[in-house]
Amino acid sequence: MESIESASLDVQRSVRSFSSAARWLTEQVGQEFRRETGMWQIHYELLSRLSEAPEGQLSLTKLARRMGISTSRLSHLVDRTREHGWVERAPDPVDRRIVLARLTSAGKVALQAAAPLHLACVRSRFLDRLTPAQVEQLREISEALIGPVDQQNEGGSAG
Numbered sequence: 001m002e003s004i005e006s007a008s009l010d011v012q013r014s015v016r017s018f019s020s021a022a023r024w025l026t027e028q029v030g031q032e033f034r035r036e037t038g039m040w041q042i043h044y045e046l047l048s049r050l051s052e053a054p055e056g057q058l059s060l061t062k063l064a065r066r067m068g069i070s071t072s073r074l075s076h077l078v079d080r081t082r083e084h085g086w087v088e089r090a091p092d093p094v095d096r097r098i099v100l101a102r103l104t105s106a107g108k109v110a111l112q113a114a115a116p117l118h119l120a121c122v123r124s125r126f127l128d129r130l131t132p133a134q135v136e137q138l139r140e141i142s143e144a145l146i147g148p149v150d151q152q153n154e155g156g157s158a159g
Helices: 004-037 041-052 060-067 071-083 105-125 132-146
Strands: 057-059 087-091 099-103
Touching: 004 041, 004 105, 041 057, 041 060, 041 071, 041 087, 041 099, 041 105, 057 060, 060 071, 060 099, 071 087, 099 105
Parallel strands: none
Antiparallel strands: 057 099, 087 099
């Protein structure tokens, strides 16, 4: 029978391995992507999320939740992408208290230009190292942890 200390050590190793891999992947893909495109990976993610949303727009609150970041950090990111002309802020026509982030035409062009480069970075640093079964397992594990990407943290929350 395995001791509690041994089981605990195995769990700690698994968590550390996962944390290190996630940081390494984010860092490696982010650096290569930035070198190739001049765009920060988090800005690419913001543009991607908006491009997949109805009418290319989401409330700042919902967008922050989907990206797994605070609304204050998202607000800063929206401001940075506005400087490039990729995103604009707009009041929600139904509830003017809600602020929407909306993908602009320039944002669509930037996203279309960056998408093949992002995929190449992700493939070379990540996907090519895994089997198709491992990629599927990774998605399943990720969804077990945080839920499907399009439904992250949206239960019962307005905005």
